[in-house]
Amino acid sequence: MDVTAALARLEWRGLLLTAAVTAGWLALLSRAPRPRAPAPDPARPVALVVGALAFVPSILVVQVPLQQAVTRWAMANLATASPLVTLLPAVLLSGLVQEPVKALAAGMARGVAARSPVVGRGTAAGLRSWTAVGLFAGAGYGAAEAWLALSLTLTTPGVAVPHAAAAVAERVAALGFHTAATGLALLWWARRGPRGGLMALALLSLYHGLLNYAVPLARSGVLSGPAMQGYVWVVALVPAVYLLWLTRREPRA
Numbered sequence: 001m002d003v004t005a006a007l008a009r010l011e012w013r014g015l016l017l018t019a020a021v022t023a024g025w026l027a028l029l030s031r032a033p034r035p036r037a038p039a040p041d042p043a044r045p046v047a048l049v050v051g052a053l054a055f056v057p058s059i060l061v062v063q064v065p066l067q068q069a070v071t072r073w074a075m076a077n078l079a080t081a082s083p084l085v086t087l088l089p090a091v092l093l094s095g096l097v098q099e100p101v102k103a104l105a106a107g108m109a110r111g112v113a114a115r116s117p118v119v120g121r122g123t124a125a126g127l128r129s130w131t132a133v134g135l136f137a138g139a140g141y142g143a144a145e146a147w148l149a150l151s152l153t154l155t156t157p158g159v160a161v162p163h164a165a166a167a168v169a170e171r172v173a174a175l176g177f178h179t180a181a182t183g184l185a186l187l188w189w190a191r192r193g194p195r196g197g198l199m200a201l202a203l204l205s206l207y208h209g210l211l212n213y214a215v216p217l218a219r220s221g222v223l224s225g226p227a228m229q230g231y232v233w234v235v236a237l238v239p240a241v242y243l244l245w246l247t248r249r250e251p252r253a
Contacts, residue, residue, distance in 0.1 A: 003059050006148035014150035021172050022143045025179045029135055029243060041129060044136045047109035051140025051182075054105045055148075063097040087216040095208025098141070102182040103189075103201055106137035127190050131247065134186030135179050142178025146171040169229060173236035177211060180240040187246065204239070211235045 070089040078085055110133055153159060153167040181204045189197025214232050217223040223231055 001145075001149050001152060003056060003064075003148060006152040007056070009155045010147065010151045011155055013154050014147050017150055017168060018143050018147040018171070018175075021146065021175050022139050022179075025176050025240075026135060026139050029176075029180055029183060029240060030132060031244075031247075041132065043109050043129075043133045047106050047133045047136035048140040048143075050105040050109045051102060051137035051142075052144040053140075054101050055141050055144035058097060058101040062101075063094060066093050066097070083216040083219040084222070087219070088213075091212045091216060092206070092209040094212045095205040098178075099181060099185065099201055099205040099208055102138050102141045102178065103134070103185050103197075105141065106134045106182060106186055109133055109137060127187060128247075130190035131183050131187040131243075135183035137186075138182030139175070139179040141182070142175040145178070146175050166229060170232055173233045174211075176240050177208075177236035180243045181208065184239055184243050184246075187243070207235075207239070 067090040070093060071086065074086040074089055075081070080086065149171055150167065153164055185197060185201045185204055188200035192199075211232065214223065214228055214235075217231065218228050
C-alpha cells in the first residue's frame with residue numbers, strides 16, 4: 001500500500017467501514033470474564049488513539065526505508081529473482097517494525113493515562129487490564145492502516161465490486177490480527193514479566209511476517225483469488241482464537 005497516496009485520498013466510507021470493523025473486533029476479543037462493576041480504564045481510549053497515530057510515522061519513517069534497503073540488497077546479491085526469496089527480508093521487517101511499535105504504543109498509553117489503575121501483573125484483574133490496553137493499541141494501529149487501504153481502494157476509478165469486497169475482507173482479517181497480536185503480547189508481558197513479554201513479541205513479529213508473506217505468494221502466482229483470501233484469514237485468525245482460548249481460562253477474581 002502506498003501510504004502517501006492513501007493519505008491524500010482519505011474518505012468517509014472507508015472511515016465508517018473501519019470504525020464498524022474495529023468495534024466488532026474489540027467487542028469480540030474483550031469478552032473475557034470480568035469482575036462485577038469494573039472501573040473505567042482511561043488507558044484504553046488513549047491506547048486506541050496512540051496506536052492509530054503511530055501507524056503513519058512507523059511506516060514512512062522506519063518500515064519503508066528499511067524495506068527498500070533490504071530489497072535492493074536482496075535483488076543485487078541473491079542468485080534468484082523470485083519474489084518468494086527477494087521479498088522475504090522486507091516481509092519479515094514488516095512484523096519486526098509494527099509489533100514492537102504497537103506494544104510501545106500500549107505502554108505509552110498506560111503511562112499517559114495517569115488515572116489508569118496499574119494493577120498487579122500476576123492478578124486476574126491485572127491480566128485483563130494489560131490485555132485490554134494491548135487490544136486497544138493494536139486496534140488503533142490496524143484501524144489507521146485499514147482506513148488508508150480502504151480509502152485507496154474505494155476511490156480508485158472503475159474499481160470492480162468483487163475487488164472492493166476482497167479488499168474489505170482482507171482488511172477485516174488484518175485488523176483482527178493487529179488487535180489480537182498486541183493483546184497477546186501484553187498478556188504474556190503481564191503473565192511472565194519483561195522476558196516473557198519480549199519472547200512473545202519476537203514470536204508475534206515473525207508470525208506477522210508469515211501473514212504478510214501472502215504478498216510474495218500472490219506476486220509469484222502461488223496463490224491467487226480465493227486461495228490468497230483463505231491464506232490471509234487462516235493465518236490472521238490464529239492469534240485471535242488463541243487469545244480467546246487463553247482469556248476464557250482466566251479466573252474471574
